[in-house]
Amino acid sequence: MPVGVDEAVGRIAGFVGRHPELAAAAVVSVLAVGSVGYALKQFTRPMGKQFVDAVSEREELAVLTHPNPDPDAMAAAMGVARLADELGVDATIQFAGQVRHQENRAFRNLLDVDLVQIEAASELAAEAVVLVDHNEPRGFTGAEAVIPFAVVDHHPGDGSGETFTDVRTEYGACSTIVAKYFRDLDAVPVPPERHESELGVTYPIPSQVATGLLFGILTDTNHLTSGVADADFDASRYLYPGVNESLLERIANPQVSADVLETKARAIENRTVEGPFAISDVGSLSNVDAVPQAADELIKLEGVTAAVVYGEREGTIHLSGRSHDDRIHMGRTLQAAVSDVPNATAGGHARMGGGQIDPADEESAVAADRRSALVSRLFEALEGDI
Numbered sequence: 302m303p304v305g306v307d308e309a310v311g312r313i314a315g316f317v318g319r320h321p322e323l324a325a326a327a328v329v330s331v332l333a334v335g336s337v338g339y340a341l342k343q344f345t346r347p348m349g350k351q352f353v354d355a356v357s358e359r360e361e362l363a364v365l366t367h368p369n370p371d372p373d374a375m376a377a378a379m380g381v382a383r384l385a386d387e388l389g390v391d392a393t394i395q396f397a398g399q400v401r402h403q404e405n406r407a408f409r410n411l412l413d414v415d416l417v418q419i420e421a422a423s424e425l426a427a428e429a430v431v432l433v434d435h436n437e438p439r440g441f442t443g444a445e446a447v448i449p450f451a452v453v454d455h456h457p458g459d460g461s462g463e464t465f466t467d468v469r470t471e472y473g474a475c476s477t478i479v480a481k482y483f484r485d486l487d488a489v490p491v492p493p494e495r496h497e498s499e500l501g502v503t504y505p506i507p508s509q510v511a512t513g514l515l516f517g518i519l520t521d522t523n524h525l526t527s528g529v530a531d532a533d534f535d536a537s538r539y540l541y542p543g544v545n546e547s548l549l550e551r552i553a554n555p556q557v558s559a560d561v562l563e564t565k566a567r568a569i570e571n572r573t574v575e576g577p578f579a580i581s582d583v584g585s586l587s588n589v590d591a592v593p594q595a596a597d598e599l600i601k602l603e604g605v606t607a608a609v610v611y612g613e614r615e616g617t618i619h620l621s622g623r624s625h626d627d628r629i630h631m632g633r634t635l636q637a638a639v640s641d642v643p644n645a646t647a648g649g650h651a652r653m654g655g656g657q658i659d660p661a662d663e664e665s666a667v668a669a670d671r672r673s674a675l676v677s678r679l680f681e682a683l684e685g686d687i
């Protein structure tokens with residue numbers, strides 16, 4: 302026989318009256334189960350939705366890339382700014398340093414990335430700062446005092462966001478994480494020949510953003526050949542319908558300035574080769590970005606397995622090294638070569654490294670001496686003698 306509501310309430314009231322301690326315990330356990338359920342739901346709620354929840358609490362955001370942003374950093378920032386825009390949150394993309402490499406400049410121009418340069422923390426566009434492609438603010442005055450609101454990154458490190466942190470070190474690119482956010486929201490990439498209004502979806506991904514994110518994934522994974530995760534392939538496939546192939550091609554093959562080509566030419570002409578190692582002093586530089594590009598060229602020479610190029614700009618010596626040689630860990634080699642040099646820093650990975658020697662309080666003639674002394678130090682380091 303069904304129990305009427307009144308009768309049920311009556312029975313419960315009777316039970317509570319007779320066993321208040323049991324009733325209280327029942328209430329507590331119902332609440333506990335409920336909150337565990339809520340926590341689990343938060344935990345399993347896709348990161349893209351959690352990110353949107355966090356961002357929509359804000360009115361404005363500063364989306365900050367690392368200094369001298371590369372395509373992955375710029376693309377991730379574009380993606381985050383677009384999401385913010387969809388939520389009615391005012392986002393400004395900011396960076397410290399410069400956008401120098403021709404590919405990065407082409408990326409910025411062709412995809413119309415609205416980037417604002419800053420030199421100090423006081424220039425940040427909002428109190429809520431989202432770090433993309435790095436997890437600790439750096440490269441501008443007051444960076445160490447900035448507590449980011451959110452961190453979205455694929456690099457190892459100790460940095461975290463006050464409200465939101467998503468660091469996936471197994472991913473090849475930060476752009477992959479941002480693409481995943483769009484996917485979590487069932488966003489749809491807009492094909493280049495169509496307008497987003499034609500798709501009638503809540504979250505369209507503009508072709509420029511899809512193209513940028515794919516380019517970010519391609520550059521950070523060396524065209525999906527190194528440090529690449531399943532997620533990077535999945536994201537590439539997901540973004541592809543929105544990719545503008547002709548823009549992609551133009552970003553990948555920008556015009557190279559005469560300056561960079563001349564530095565490359567000097568690197569080849571001035572090289573000193575000992576066995577499989579090549580070192581080249583390219584003299585004074587107008588564009589320090591030419592140094593790593595010249596190193597990329599020098600290592601292509603037949604028989605060369607490790608190469609170091611350096612040059613000078615405004616008294617600072619910039620070094621860049623490449624190695625295809627299993628005996629040579631380039632980062633450590635450069636570190637060893639400059640270990641006794643005042644004002645020098647160097648480091649990097651096995652296959653690529655870089656360094657910088659800042660001017661000391663001395664005449665530039667002495668600086669030139671330092672440059673010529675570098676050749677023998679570098680050869681010794683490459684030979685493993687220091």
Ligand SMILES: [Mn+2]
Pocket residue numbers: 373374434455473474475521
């Ligand atoms: Mn990256």
